[in-house]
Amino acid sequence: MATKEGSNAHLNTPTRLTGAEIMWATLTGEGVDTVFGYPGGAILPAYDALRKFPIRHVLVRHEQSAAHMADGYARASGKVGVAIATSGPGATNLITGIATAMLDSIPMVCITGNVSSKILGTDAFQEVDITGITLPVTKHNFLVTKSEDVAQALRHAFQIARSGRPGPVLVDITKDAQQGTAIFDFEAAKPKPYRPHPMLSVKDTALGEAAELIRNAKKPVILAGHGVIESGAMEQVRTLAERAQIPVALTLLGLGGFPASHPLNLGMMGMHGEAWVNHAIQEADLLIACGMRFDDRVTGKLTDYALKAKKIHIEIDPSEINKNVKVDVALIGDLRQVLEDLLPRVGGRDGAAWLKTIDASKGAVAVRDIKNLPDSGHLYAAHVMHDLWRITGGNAIVVTDVGQHQMWEAQYYHHEHPRTLVTSGGLGTMGFALPAAIGAKFGSPGKDVWVVAGDGGFQMTAAELATIVQEKIKINIAIINNGYLGMVRQWQEFFYEKNYQSTPLVSPDFVKLADAHGIPGCAVRTRAEVAEAVEQARTTNGPFLLNFMVEKEDSVYPMIPAGSALHEMLRRPGHRAKDPLEETAGE
Amino acid sequence: MLHTFVAYVEDLPGVLTRVASLFRRLNININSLTVGRSERPGLSRLTLVCEASAEAGHRIQASLFKLENVVDVDDIAHAPAVTRELALIKVAVTPQSRSQIFDLVEVFRARIVDLTSESLMIEMTGVESKIEGLIEVLREDEGRILEICRSGKMTMRRGHHVSSVLRAMGAGEEAEASNGGAAREEGLPSTIE
Numbered sequence: 115m116a117t118k119e120g121s122n123a124h125l126n127t128p129t130r131l132t133g134a135e136i137m138w139a140t141l142t143g144e145g146v147d148t149v150f151g152y153p154g155g156a157i158l159p160a161y162d163a164l165r166k167f168p169i170r171h172v173l174v175r176h177e178q179s180a181a182h183m184a185d186g187y188a189r190a191s192g193k194v195g196v197a198i199a200t201s202g203p204g205a206t207n208l209i210t211g212i213a214t215a216m217l218d219s220i221p222m223v224c225i226t227g228n229v230s231s232k233i234l235g236t237d238a239f240q241e242v243d244i245t246g247i248t249l250p251v252t253k254h255n256f257l258v259t260k261s262e263d264v265a266q267a268l269r270h271a272f273q274i275a276r277s278g279r280p281g282p283v284l285v286d287i288t289k290d291a292q293q294g295t296a297i298f299d300f301e302a303a304k305p306k307p308y309r310p311h312p313m314l315s316v317k318d319t320a321l322g323e324a325a326e327l328i329r330n331a332k333k334p335v336i337l338a339g340h341g342v343i344e345s346g347a348m349e350q351v352r353t354l355a356e357r358a359q360i361p362v363a364l365t366l367l368g369l370g371g372f373p374a375s376h377p378l379n380l381g382m383m384g385m386h387g388e389a390w391v392n393h394a395i396q397e398a399d400l401l402i403a404c405g406m407r408f409d410d411r412v413t414g415k416l417t418d419y420a421l422k423a424k425k426i427h428i429e430i431d432p433s434e435i436n437k438n439v440k441v442d443v444a445l446i447g448d449l450r451q452v453l454e455d456l457l458p459r460v461g462g463r464d465g466a467a468w469l470k471t472i473d474a475s476k477g478a479v480a481v482r483d484i485k486n487l488p489d490s491g492h493l494y495a496a497h498v499m500h501d502l503w504r505i506t507g508g509n510a511i512v513v514t515d516v517g518q519h520q521m522w523e524a525q526y527y528h529h530e531h532p533r534t535l536v537t538s539g540g541l542g543t544m545g546f547a548l549p550a551a552i553g554a555k556f557g558s559p560g561k562d563v564w565v566v567a568g569d570g571g572f573q574m575t576a577a578e579l580a581t582i583v584q585e586k587i588k589i590n591i592a593i594i595n596n597g598y599l600g601m602v603r604q605w606q607e608f609f610y611e612k613n614y615q616s617t618p619l620v621s622p623d624f625v626k627l628a629d630a631h632g633i634p635g636c637a638v639r640t641r642a643e644v645a646e647a648v649e650q651a652r653t654t655n656g657p658f659l660l661n662f663m664v665e666k667e668d669s670v671y672p673m674i675p676a677g678s679a680l681h682e683m684l685r686r687p688g689h690r691a692k693d694p695l696e697e698t699a700g701e
Numbered sequence: 702m703l704h705t706f707v708a709y710v711e712d713l714p715g716v717l718t719r720v721a722s723l724f725r726r727l728n729i730n731i732n733s734l735t736v737g738r739s740e741r742p743g744l745s746r747l748t749l750v751c752e753a754s755a756e757a758g759h760r761i762q763a764s765l766f767k768l769e770n771v772v773d774v775d776d777i778a779h780a781p782a783v784t785r786e787l788a789l790i791k792v793a794v795t796p797q798s799r800s801q802i803f804d805l806v807e808v809f810r811a812r813i814v815d816l817t818s819e820s821l822m823i824e825m826t827g828v829e830s831k832i833e834g835l836i837e838v839l840r841e842d843e844g845r846i847l848e849i850c851r852s853g854k855m856t857m858r859r860g861h862h863v864s865s866v867l868r869a870m871g872a873g874e875e876a877e878a879s880n881g882g883a884a885r886e887e888g889l890p891s892t893i894e
């Protein structure tokens with residue numbers, strides 16, 4: 115039997131172990147040192163065996179958080195995150211977190227216990243068909259009913275999670291499979307080499323066509339998505355951009371994939387992207403889409419999207435090709451590899467005229483940028499984000515929740531490096547930030563981790579404050595407190611005649627809430643206090659919570675209303691007036 | 702348009718749910734689905750027919766391939782292929798009407814596979830329209846048809862054809878041999894039309 119000290123011996127010599135031990139031994143073999151979970155009857159044999167293995171278990175306060183932590187761990191580290199839950203309610207609590215990872219292609223393995231195989235399907239106590247329930251929100255899932263299948267299923271799960279387009283995999287292990295014994299042979303449990311998607315295709319002729327389009331383009335734009343980070347193609351994208359002098363627009367999940375400070379960086383595209391970015395896309399004669407999927411938040415109204423542009427789509431998932439936007443050249447493969455193949459065919463280009471046109475449209479916008487305006491005495495989230503960025507030197511990992519603050523973060527925190535923004539883009543899951551930040555801290559312990567959450571979303575998973583304390587980790591928390599479910603209020607303001615139905619929000623005193631957990635904190639009410647508060651949080655040993663009492667009815671601008679074309683954007687009201695804040699600063 | 706996909710899938714519990722669930726997710730109705738053993742141990746072969754836009758074919762095929770248990774998918778949209786369906790039809794007969802049915806079965810090249818004093822069972826294999834033709838004629842006498850059981854369509858490409866995926870996996874039985882015939886053009890589009 116394995117001991118904590120000699121725990122890796124069984125990786126080399128086949129040994130008889132219980133299914134529960136095999137589970138941990140396999141995780142160890144896969145390089146796992148931290149898991150996020152919550153025990154219960156059906157997973158108890160596994161928990162009982164944990165003490166023999168060099169794996170740190172982080173006890174969460176709700177299984178949804180376990181999934182978000184595994185997700186945050188994966189996003190920050192690039193490694194597979196692991197979440198564990200018991201059967202029934204433990205398993206169903208994972209689902210939102212699994213779906214979040216699925217929509218953002220995050221490699222994750224979730225392990226659930228289930229009732230004994232003999233009573234599967236009988237509605238036994240705490241039995242749910244979790245493989246059935248999670249089928250549409252996992253990349254794949256397994257039901258394991260025999261001890262001898264545990265290692266193989268888990269190893270296969272890791273392979274699937276991290277191969278091709280990554281995604282979450284669930285492994286449901288019955289209690290008897292955990293209790294029974296089998297010979298553990300790590301090497302023998304190795305899965306067959308991963309089968310690449312048979313429709314991957316990077317033909318020479320297509321590479322040639324792509325190079326030709328790039329050569330002839332007058333107004334090209336690179337659209338850089340999450341795939342840049344997932345495939346590690348930062349260098350290749352940069353080389354392409356620099357060599358051919360092509361500006362780069364980023365999706366929300368692409369932020370960090372191309373340095374924000376780079377002269378060719380345009381910024382974020384889409385619904386809350388800056389005007390010049392979306393204009394550039396609408397005016398472009400060539401779009402080079404790199405590891406992005408033309409999500410509706412990025413394209414706006416499809417029939418009006420980038421009509422003048424030819425499109426090159428470099429993408430690892432063949433089912434994404436021509437799904438939303440018809441493309442002229444598809445290069446279906448791993449982005450990094452495809453760019454390596456493409457780059458030798460791409461020569462220098464003179465992009466000056468096009469870059470100058472884009473630059474001209476930037477100037478006007480900067481004037482009306484809220485952060486360049488004189489202090490009106492009101493605290494705006496933009497100020498908070500700007501100062502947070504300045505003081506952390508853009509080097510922190512920022513983990514956002516979902517809503518207005520998320521967009522302000524994306525607009526005003528300038529990400530230089532990949533994996534420094536952790537955010538739920540595809541599913542837009544409120545409650546994500548705090549647990550994902552805990553996961554991110556474990557995934558990247560050397561980095562400062564900041565939670566940026568709204569007053570609404572923070573309350574969805576606020577119980578994880580206790581986890582921070584129990585695990586003794588340093589997390590900085592910035593709550594952007596506007597007294598509203600702000601993003602929904604904004605939609606009500608714009609599209610529902612300011613009928614603020616169910617969006618005003620009463621919250622506890624977050625500083626006191628933190629205090630109840632033994633976490634220090636303070637409230638911030640003016641722009642002048644922001645920098646100092648951020649510095650105090652940063653330099654405090656241990657976690658710290660900042661409650662930023664921001665302007666209540668501010669909105670995120672620009673905004674492209676859902677279903678409108680990219681150029682039909684709403685601007686901050688009164689931007690032509692003397693004081694652009696007049697209309698939003700209000701009461 | 703009508704799409705026909707032929708897929709090789711692992712012969713494991715739940716695999717059919719995964720396939721069916723994909724179509725449910727895309728809100729596409731499955732017109733017919735047949736599954737059975739293939740020439741390869743551990744792999745089932747299925748023929749799935751559905752109605753979807755012409756452009757949907759690529760995405761359906763690509764999505765099917767994303768299922769871990771799906772080994773090969775062939776989109777038989779326009780390829781020359783043989784499609785067959787099997788029907789069992791039980792009809793009520795009287796001593797008087799029996800010979801009339803016998804004649805009908807003869808004309809349609811069907812077979813009688815069960816016979817009692819009150820009923821008989823017809824087995825018929827053919828293309829959909831032929832089976833429908835027989836059923837139509839049988840329906841002329843109200844109440845005559847007691848039961849119909851149809852297999853759904855099974856499809857196989859004509860000619861010597863092995864997909865690149867299956868070829869890479871090696872022969873099923875001894876299939877492989879020469880690759881002289883009109884193998885599928887690797888089915889890997891670079892720009893998808």
Ligand SMILES: Cc1ncc(C[n+]2csc(CCOP(=O)(O)OP(=O)(O)O)c2C)c(N)n1
Pocket residue numbers: 515516517518519520542543544545567568569570571572594596598599600601602
């Ligand atoms: C779990 C979940 N429920 C509902 C929503 C819809 N929704 C999107 S943003 C938002 C408001 C978020 O409010 P808050 O957390 O205070 O952030 P703010 O927008 O005010 O910055 C809501 C309710 C969601 N994204 N996720």
Ligand SMILES: [Mg+2]
Pocket residue numbers: 568569570594595596597598599600
């Ligand atoms: Mg709010």
